[in-house]
Amino acid sequence: MMMKMMKLKYNVEIQAVLDKYIAVLSNPDNEKDTRVLNLNVTSADILNGIKEGLDDEEIYKKIAEIYDIDEATAKEDTKAFIQDLKNNGIVE
Amino acid sequence: MKIINKEVEIVNAIGSQVKNNSKQYRWMNYTIQLSVDDGILLHNVLTKELLFLSLKELENLVMQDYLISHWYMVPDNFDDMSFYNQMLSLVSLFKKRNNGIFHYTIYTTSDCNARCFYCFEKAIKKFPMSKQVTKDVVNYIITKSGNHKVKIRWFGGEPLYNNESIDYICNALKENGVDYESTMVSNAYLFDQDMVHKSIDLWKLKWIEITLDGTEIVYNKTKSYIYKNTNAYKRVLSNITMLLNAGVAVEVRLNLNSKNADNLSELIDELSIKFSGQNKFYIHPRFLYENTGFKNDDKPEVKYMLQKACLNLEDKAMKNGFGLKSNLESRFKINCCMADNDSSVGILPNGDLCKCEHFEGKIIGSIYSDTFDQSVLIKCRQRVKPIPECATCANLPNCYLLNVCVADAIKCNDYWRKTRLNRIKQQMLNTYNSYLKKQQINDDENDETEIQC
Numbered sequence: 001m002m003m004k005m006m007k008l009k010y011n012v013e014i015q016a017v018l019d020k021y022i023a024v025l026s027n028p029d030n031e032k033d034t035r036v037l038n039l040n041v042t043s044a045d046i047l048n049g050i051k052e053g054l055d056d057e058e059i060y061k062k063i064a065e066i067y068d069i070d071e072a073t074a075k076e077d078t079k080a081f082i083q084d085l086k087n088n089g090i091v092e
Numbered sequence: 093m094k095i096i097n098k099e100v101e102i103v104n105a106i107g108s109q110v111k112n113n114s115k116q117y118r119w120m121n122y123t124i125q126l127s128v129d130d131g132i133l134l135h136n137v138l139t140k141e142l143l144f145l146s147l148k149e150l151e152n153l154v155m156q157d158y159l160i161s162h163w164y165m166v167p168d169n170f171d172d173m174s175f176y177n178q179m180l181s182l183v184s185l186f187k188k189r190n191n192g193i194f195h196y197t198i199y200t201t202s203d204c205n206a207r208c209f210y211c212f213e214k215a216i217k218k219f220p221m222s223k224q225v226t227k228d229v230v231n232y233i234i235t236k237s238g239n240h241k242v243k244i245r246w247f248g249g250e251p252l253y254n255n256e257s258i259d260y261i262c263n264a265l266k267e268n269g270v271d272y273e274s275t276m277v278s279n280a281y282l283f284d285q286d287m288v289h290k291s292i293d294l295w296k297l298k299w300i301e302i303t304l305d306g307t308e309i310v311y312n313k314t315k316s317y318i319y320k321n322t323n324a325y326k327r328v329l330s331n332i333t334m335l336l337n338a339g340v341a342v343e344v345r346l347n348l349n350s351k352n353a354d355n356l357s358e359l360i361d362e363l364s365i366k367f368s369g370q371n372k373f374y375i376h377p378r379f380l381y382e383n384t385g386f387k388n389d390d391k392p393e394v395k396y397m398l399q400k401a402c403l404n405l406e407d408k409a410m411k412n413g414f415g416l417k418s419n420l421e422s423r424f425k426i427n428c429c430m431a432d433n434d435s436s437v438g439i440l441p442n443g444d445l446c447k448c449e450h451f452e453g454k455i456i457g458s459i460y461s462d463t464f465d466q467s468v469l470i471k472c473r474q475r476v477k478p479i480p481e482c483a484t485c486a487n488l489p490n491c492y493l494l495n496v497c498v499a500d501a502i503k504c505n506d507y508w509r510k511t512r513l514n515r516i517k518q519q520m521l522n523t524y525n526s527y528l529k530k531q532q533i534n535d536d537e538n539d540e541t542e543i544q545c
Contacts, residue, residue, distance in 0.1 A: 015182040017106050018175065024185040031191060036105045 005055050006082070006091050010035065012051050014044050023047055025090060035090070042067070046078050050091060056082065093149055096133075096527045097142035099162065100424045102183050108161035117156075117165040121172040121484055126517050133520050136164055138176060138489045140422055142523055173483045183426050187434075194240035195436035196233060197449065198261065199247050201254035202441050206279050207316040208305070210347065210380050220254040221441040225459075229439055230264040232459040240435075242272040246295075247438070247449060252282040262294045275299040281317060281324055283331040288338050299341040301376075302332060306355040307362060329366065332373075341372040343416060346405060347380045350394050353401035357408060364412040375414040377405035396505070403511045410518060419523045420516070421490055428492045431472045447472045454496070472496050479504060487512040 010025035021044035027033035039047065045066060049059040056078075064074035085091040119125075122137040131146040141162065149155045159165045166172065201220035204211070221229070233242060242265065246258055265272050273296040280302045283291075291297040305314035308325040317324045332342050344363065346356045360375055367373045379398060409415050430436040431448040437456070438446040445457045447468065454472060457464045476493040485491070487509065 013185045015178065015185060017178040017182055020106065022105050022182055024182070034186065038105070038107065 006050050008050055008091055010090055012047060014039070014047065016044075037090075042077060043081050046081055047085075050082075050085075093146075093155065093158070094144040094527075095141065096144055096524055097135075097140060097420060097422060099136075099139040099141040100422075102179065102186075102424060103139050103163070105182065106179070109163055109166070111157060111160045112167065115167040117160060118168055118170075120164060120166045120170070122176070122486055122489055123164045124486055124513070124516055124520065126520050128521070128524065133524055134159075134164060135420065135516065135520050136162070137486055137516065138179065139163055140420070140424065142420060142520060144524065173478075173488065176489055179424070180426065183424050187426055191435055192238035192240055193236040193435055193437055194238070195243050195245075195430065195433065197245045197247050197430060197436070197438040198229065198251075198257075199249065199438065199440050200251045200257040201249040203253050204248060204250040204279075205253055205281060205318050206250065207318070208314060209316075210349075218249070219441055221257045223260070225441065225443045226257045226260050227264075228443060228459055230261055230268075232439070233261075233265065234268055234270060237270065242270055244272060244274040246274060246276040246278070248278075249441075250279055250282070251276055252278055252280075252287070255282070255287070258295055259290070262296070266294075272296060273298050275301075277301045279303065279315065280328050280331045280335070281319075283334065285334060288331075288334045288340075291335075291340065292338050297340050299343065300335060301343045301345055302328065303345045303347055304328070304359060304363075305347050306352055307359050310352065310355050332367070336367070336370050336373060339372070341374070342370075343374045343376050346375065346377040348377050348398060348402050348405065349380050350398060353405065356405055360405065360408050360412065360414075364414065367414070373414055374416045375405075375409035375412075376416045377402050377409065396507070399505075399508060406515075415518075418519065419526060420519045425490060425492045428475075428494045428497070431494055431496060434469075448496075481506075481509065485509055487516065490516075 010027055012023055012025055014021050014023045016022075021039040021041060023037040023039055023044070025035040025037065037043075037047075042063065045063060046059055049062050054062065059078055059082075060071050060075045063069070063078055064071045067074070082091065120136070120138070124135045124137060126133040126135075128144070131144055132150055134143045134145060135141070139162065145155065156165070166175075199221070201218075202216050203218040203220060244261070248254075251258065262272070262274075275298055276291075276295075278300060280300065305311050308323070311325045311328075312323065315324055332344070335342055346359065348356060356377060363373075363375060379402060406415065410418065427433050429448070430438070431454070436447075438448065439459060440446060440455075443459045444455050445459065445464070447454045447456055454468055455465070456468045472494065474495045476495055481504065482488055482491075490512075491504075
């Protein structure tokens, strides 16, 4: 299976506030383009994985490990979120 | 319910607090209440919101839902300080690094026409910024500021002692299409009518800080200007009047030591009469730099006495309508001052760069180099560590002190915290009264419009 490398189009910093994770996305080419995402803990882990340069397979494995679930479930959980990030121009 | 001041935008990122019906709620540490004639003011020091509620509204359950969702009330076991720290970390992510340098403190000279005994620059070699360095400063500003409006604070020595540099820099920025404005720290002795006009037209001077050390005799003796046979006090007061009439905001700094509190109180009385009705005139008592020039001012009991005296003078100034920070803070504080602001540098007369006027040990580079001393920058950014009392202090979100700052030598204590709280309450009242005045003006204008129709 082909592993998909993903590239973040924004610089990403994630801050935990109470039980939420707030991601601040800043566009290195346009200082006025800053976005904020409200994430849950799983989405934050996925986004951190992309930030670390993991491909999609590696991220599924990581999520499965962290949450002690099977990879198929992890894949289902993460695929939708990654697609969302792509649809919103955050990841390519 | 009336929203007098809105929440800061960052609260949108966090979202509302969701009520949990199984939990007991209490006021968050940063919620301050103040009774007014017809209701109650509620201020959230963390989110910066100010509300007016009638007493009936406060008892209303629907209102309580609002207070919970907007972080005025939190669960019993909530960790307020941790929440503040998380919000501070979040807001700091929006602070852009490498965004250009567009705040400049320019030391036009290290020389001065006064001989104040307490001057912290006494031992420094006296020389003006040369013509060449002045030209190079202009090039530096144009290169580094990007498209930002440039804000310059003229400093020294006495900056007017080399006003030629000010003229050159402002003319050059104007010719190069750079948008700018300026403020100044000066003894104001050298102003005259022509210079006041130039300060408006060319320097675009908005604000000036002028030190007055006491009433006439005390001031003239303390300042010991190099000019003989002149009443410097009268001249400076006259210049303050000219500046105010030209539209420049004037902040009078009062230098407090362990011996002059009474005299400064007398001075506030004099200034309050002389500048009555001037709405851009402010009085700001401050401790003298470091040890105030008297050895015994270092003792804890003396520092405490100084603190008390300073706060009394601040209160007096505020009651007379000349308090510097009359209204509530409306922004989330993420840095202290120029020392920890990445878009700010000081340029010394020789072209060296510093982070603060107390620049000993804080030289970070030069206008002739693109690199900075990162170790100094990192040191300047370090905050004072929290003390146990910070955990329950209502003022914590407004409190941002740096380790390097000599002006923070007075440590926090119970008296200080109580007076800070009183200060916030006064600011709540001032902010509310300003709101009511604006409402009244709008109502009057609407009435006039209706009549005209």
